[in-house]
Amino acid sequence: MRIGIPRALLYYNYYPFWKIFFESLGHEVVLSSPTNKKILKDGLESTVDDACLPVKVFHGHVIDLINTVDAVFIPRIISVESGEFICPKFLGLPDMIRNSVAGLPRIIDCELSLYRNKTGFMEHAIRVGRLLGNSTQEALRAYLLASSKYNSYKKFRVKNGRLPIDEGDKSFFEVTAPDYSKYKDGSFKFNVLVLGHPYNIYDRYVSMNLIKKLQDFGAKIITPEIIPERNISAGAKKLNKKLFWTLGKNILGSAYYYMDNCKLDGIVHVASFGCGPDSLVGELLERKVSRDYSLPFLYLNLDEHAGEEGFNTRLEAFVDILERRRCGESNVSSHG
Amino acid sequence: MKVTFPHMGNLYIPVKTFFENLGVEVIVPPPCSKKTLELGVKYSPEFACLPLKINIGNFIEALEMGADTIVMAGGIGPCRFGYYSEVQREILRDLGYKFNMIVLDPPQGHFMDLVKKLLAITNKKSFRQISLAGRLAWAKALLLDELDKMASAIRPVELNRGETDAIYKNALEQISKAESEQELLGVRREILERMAEIKKDPDKLPVKIGLVGEIYTVLEPFVNLFVERQLGELGAAVERSIYITEWVRENLLPSFLKPKEHGQVLKLAEPYIRCFVGGHGQESIAQIVKYSREGFDGVIHLLPFTCMPEIVAKSTIPSVARIHSIPVMTLVLDEHSAEAGVRTRLEAFVDLIRQKKEEKSCDRVLSGN
Ligand code: SF4
Numbered sequence: 174m175r176i177g178i179p180r181a182l183l184y185y186n187y188y189p190f191w192k193i194f195f196e197s198l199g200h201e202v203v204l205s206s207p208t209n210k211k212i213l214k215d216g217l218e219s220t221v222d223d224a225c226l227p228v229k230v231f232h233g234h235v236i237d238l239i240n241t242v243d244a245v246f247i248p249r250i251i252s253v254e255s256g257e258f259i260c261p262k263f264l265g266l267p268d269m270i271r272n273s274v275a276g277l278p279r280i281i282d283c284e285l286s287l288y289r290n291k292t293g294f295m296e297h298a299i300r301v302g303r304l305l306g307n308s309t310q311e312a313l314r315a316y317l318l319a320s321s322k323y324n325s326y327k328k329f330r331v332k333n334g335r336l337p338i339d340e341g342d343k344s345f346f347e348v349t350a351p352d353y354s355k356y357k358d359g360s361f362k363f364n365v366l367v368l369g370h371p372y373n374i375y376d377r378y379v380s381m382n383l384i385k386k387l388q389d390f391g392a393k394i395i396t397p398e399i400i401p402e403r404n405i406s407a408g409a410k411k412l413n414k415k416l417f418w419t420l421g422k423n424i425l426g427s428a429y430y431y432m433d434n435c436k437l438d439g440i441v442h443v444a445s446f447g448c449g450p451d452s453l454v455g456e457l458l459e460r461k462v463s464r465d466y467s468l469p470f471l472y473l474n475l476d477e478h479a480g481e482e483g484f485n486t487r488l489e490a491f492v493d494i495l496e497r498r499r500c501g502e503s504n505v506s507s508h509g
Numbered sequence: 510m511k512v513t514f515p516h517m518g519n520l521y522i523p524v525k526t527f528f529e530n531l532g533v534e535v536i537v538p539p540p541c542s543k544k545t546l547e548l549g550v551k552y553s554p555e556f557a558c559l560p561l562k563i564n565i566g567n568f569i570e571a572l573e574m575g576a577d578t579i580v581m582a583g584g585i586g587p588c589r590f591g592y593y594s595e596v597q598r599e600i601l602r603d604l605g606y607k608f609n610m611i612v613l614d615p616p617q618g619h620f621m622d623l624v625k626k627l628l629a630i631t632n633k634k635s636f637r638q639i640s641l642a643g644r645l646a647w648a649k650a651l652l653l654d655e656l657d658k659m660a661s662a663i664r665p666v667e668l669n670r671g672e673t674d675a676i677y678k679n680a681l682e683q684i685s686k687a688e689s690e691q692e693l694l695g696v697r698r699e700i701l702e703r704m705a706e707i708k709k710d711p712d713k714l715p716v717k718i719g720l721v722g723e724i725y726t727v728l729e730p731f732v733n734l735f736v737e738r739q740l741g742e743l744g745a746a747v748e749r750s751i752y753i754t755e756w757v758r759e760n761l762l763p764s765f766l767k768p769k770e771h772g773q774v775l776k777l778a779e780p781y782i783r784c785f786v787g788g789h790g791q792e793s794i795a796q797i798v799k800y801s802r803e804g805f806d807g808v809i810h811l812l813p814f815t816c817m818p819e820i821v822a823k824s825t826i827p828s829v830a831r832i833h834s835i836p837v838m839t840l841v842l843d844e845h846s847a848e849a850g851v852r853t854r855l856e857a858f859v860d861l862i863r864q865k866k867e868e869k870s871c872d873r874v875l876s877g878n
Pocket residue numbers: 225226227228259260261262263370445447448449450451817
């Protein structure tokens with residue numbers, strides 16, 4: 174069977190797992206094209222207008238797959254970590270798609286919940302496998318293979334600071350060269366923490382190539398995806414109340430950990446228009462940074478109308494501040 | 510200690526009764542107003558959902574009046590409500606207010622936790638005293654819901670416009686003042702009598718509209734631009750999908766006290782939204798189906814701008830409305846919504862469903878022949 178995976182939302186987190194899993198069950202995996210103008214337009218037209226940008230983009234990716242696959246994989250993702258959620262829209266994603274997109278092929282929408290269930294991922298994989306006509310045993314074997322490879326991929330990613338960002342038409346998973354190969358150690362001018370949901374910061378089109386642009390300015394990019402989980406948890410412990418959104422927790426956990434323990438020159442927070450969790454997480458972050466730390470902070474709100482020029486201007490202004498601070502520091506040290 | 514809490518419809522009446530009967534001084538924020546909204550909008554994150562902003566307005570107004578303790582409901586997700594308190598505390602702190610915030614997280618297995626927090630607020634009154642105070646508050650909440658239902662049934666057929674609302678306003682005061690369950694019974698009797706005396710216009714045939722959507726916007730008239738009253742004036746009898754007693758049951762009481770019908774109603778949403786999506790998203794859809802089955806003429810769906818669960822609901826509404834042939838109008842509310850603008854849309858909607866209803870009854874007469 175040809176199974177379509179939309180190159181959007183949690184694609185940036187779980188694609189390696191799903192790809193290996195489906196292929197080892199003998200299916201073919203088809204990715205939607207990297208986000209482009211048409212995908213965005215299709216998404217905007219088919220989604221209720223007050224939905225957030227990433228959900229609209231996701232709709233566009235599903236439409237992109239319609240005539241090329243036998244089934245689209247749109248799991249109902251309730252929870253990927255114990256006691257946490259992603260967001261209400263993930264809970265209702267298959268429902269939204271079914272009711273807004275016409276001419277859909279079959280949809281595989283099995284539930285994934287690790288809310289109260291450590292083996293939730295395995296059970297999810299087995300349900301998916303069975304739905305595709307595989308036996309429990311086959312599915313289990315595929316799960317074990319996929320999860321061991323996925324785990325080593327994640328380790329590799331963290332160890333090498335390898336960001337899950339697509340290269341051209343290739344998925345991030347197929348690109349093996351480390352991102353930083355062209356920079357020598359010590360050639361970075363600043364350490365910048367880029368915080369945001371993976372589907373915002375790694376989607377080149379939606380993020381207007383933010384990461385590449387920052388790298389070209391000489392920034393070493395740090396994101397939650399390359400920070401060890403234990404550090405994120407340590408950072409998140411500083412919150413007054415457990416944050417029940419996994420992606421928000423990754424953002425605040427990373428920030429709170431890094432600000433206290435690592436050398437950091439600036440923070441970029443990428444939110445998307447219409448995002449519920451971002452509105453609160455961003456507020457907490459911004460207040461904390463401005464109250465307790467004197468770090469340059471850039472807030473970017475991605476929306477479908479944003480022009481690239483204004484975006485670039487703001488980015489340059491931010492980098493200017495970083496530059497000035499860098500010079501200021503070296504002056505201090507050379508005189509002191 | 511002077512306790513305050515955010516407004517949500519008439520909830521302030523039972524809450525005030527509850528705390529006062531435990532000897533706690535209460536500062537009720539002034540009723541939600543334009544000023545509340547302005548304060549809230551000014552100090553809250555731009556893209557936060559509207560209830561958070563209005564809460565902030567309530568808090569600021571109450572803190573200015575001398576309140577020093579905020580009691581706020583909490584939550585464990587997936588929706589933003591569960592994290593409101595954290596953001597609100599930071600905002601108020603940065604504004605320089607000194608206060609203590611007590612967050613009542615839903616007692617899913619932590620009912621004792623709730624009781625402990627209440628004991629702390631109320632200066633270690635006994636559990637018995639708490640439950641006694643709770644009883645009167647609960648009786649008031651029940652009566653308030655009954656009052657709301659009565660008023661919205663009579664409003665569309667009253668002969669003299671405004672009569673129902675005058676009685677309603679007076680009733681709120683009486684309920685608020687009542688000091689015992691005994692007294693409350695008397696108040697209830699009186700309200701029933703006065704409501705029964707309202708002169709009705711026999712020529713007015715009300716249409717029936719159900720009100721569904723995000724909980725807070727359904728319950729707080731200021732935020733929904735007094736949609737119930739407006740619809741009443743346009744000749745529509747309105748039934749809400751949620752009343753305050755249900756909110757209290759859902760958010761503050763242990764799950765064994767929750768009504769059982771709930772699960773069955775939710776089943777109606779399954780063809781469209783198969784599982785819980787936070788807040789009342791799934792409920793909204795289930796209620797639309799239910800209203801359609803019960804012969805309602807239309808439904809109004811309310812949500813604050815960017816409300817996540819209701820956006821999921823909204824995207825399935827066109828199918829639901831088509832399949833169950835019931836007109837549904839969605840009203841997205843934010844700080845820029847204005848009563849006048851919405852009025853025109855409501856008028857058009859009521860006209861539409863009235864027309865539909867007449868066509869239907871024509872059909873029935875014809876086929877009857
Ligand atoms: S977390 Fe935010 S951006 Fe992601 S789906 Fe939810 S509302 Fe949209």
